[in-house]
Amino acid sequence: MTSSSVPLLKIENLRAAYGKIEALKGVDLDIAQGEIVALIGANGAGKSTLMMSIFGKPRAKAGRILFDGADITAMPTHLIAKLRIAQSPEGRRIFQRMTVAENLQMGADVCPTTDAERDAALERVLKLFPRLRERYTQRGGTLSGGEQQMLAIGRALMSRPRLLLLDEPSLGLAPLIARQIFDAIRMLNAQDGLTVLIVEQNANHALRLAHRGYVMVNGLITLSGSGRELLQRPEVRAAYLEGGRHG
CATH class of the missing domain: 3.40.50.300 (P-loop containing nucleotide triphosphate hydrolases)
Structure with a gap:
């Protein structure tokens, strides 16, 4: 700290x-x-x-x-x-019909970033939550509750808060x-x-x-x-x- x-x-x-x-x-x-x-x-x-x-x-x-x-x-x-204040809200509120990749992209779009910054943020999220890498092309609505929470936090982290x-x-x-x-x-x-x-x-x-x-x-x-x-x-x-x- x-x-x-x-x-x-x-x-x-x-x-x-x-x-x-x-x-x-x-x-x-x-x-x-x-x-x-x-x-x-x-x-x-x-x-x-x-x-x-x-x-x-x-x-x-x-x-x-x-x-x-x-x-x-x-x-x-x-x-x-x-x-670069980001929130993972109560109830997760992910985009159910979008894929994991698309949900994460929405998080990245909040703040202007270079391609290198976006790629680094994505790799950080996928390393932190390996299940998201496994589910990368699945729709958000098909994920378990725990996976949806990981996605909600990952989406927030994509803005590099x-x-x-x-x-x-x-x-x-x-x-x-x-x-x-x-x-x-x-x-x-x-x-x-x-x-x-x-x-x-x-x-x-x-x-x-x-x-x-x-x-x-x-x-x-x-x-x-x-x-x-x-x-x-x-x-x-x-x-x-x-x-x-x-x-």
């Missing part, structure tokens, strides 16, 4: 709503270059809304989102993506496949220095993976600390780690 005086991502007093329902009520969060940061909380706490608000959907009602020191709060979504947003990457996956996904995230961070914000229903895995974590309750950050510290907090253990329910 590296660090700098200016966080790569800084969120200040962020408020966002769906109609009259306020989903984010003044969120403060920051991520340093090279960190993995986990965001945990119960269903409906506002975690996915925070992820989506970074891309301007929903648009912030108040507060600021800063990326590498620049205010991107009001920036259009397509321009935010060109800053500086910041990767992962929303529930282990949701619905068998434990072995989920472990492979977490191992891949750890490798990307350790070898490439990739900065990651992960929302994850498996709080135990997320906090063991993360350098730091935040706990969100009803649209507000209520706790923060290192992953190890949060794993030891009794209120975190009671709410998210005991009894097999992670929210």
Whole structure:
């Protein structure tokens, strides 16, 4: 992990709503270059809304989102993506009728790249997820759930992101496949220095993976600390780690 005086991502007093329902009520969060940061909380706490608000959907009602020191709060979504912020969304949302190759190409098209950069990114993804190489010409809809998650992450990686947003990457996956996904995230961070914000229903895995974590309750950050510290907090253990329910 590296660090700098200016966080790569800084969120200040962020408020966002769906109609009259306020989903984010003044969120403060920051991520340093090279960190993995986990965001945990119960269903409906506002975690996915925070992820989506970074891309301007929903648009912030108040507060600021800063990326590498620049205010991107009001920036259009397509321009935010060109800053090399990439997201693997909840539910994967791959293009079911497109092949694995075509899905990955869509990821590469987000940001201008040279042929050499695109080829290098593709080889990196296929090395990270060998199953995608095996399924390269298959349609996305024919893949297993785990393979679709690998494809969703791979598509995001094709834009060579500086910041990767992962929303529930282990949701619905068998434990072995989920472990492979977490191992891949750890490798990307350790070898490439990739900065990651992960929302994850498996709080135990997320906090063991993360350098730091935040706990969100009803649209507000209520706790923060290192992953190890949060794993030891009794209120975190009671709410998210005991009894097999992670929210």
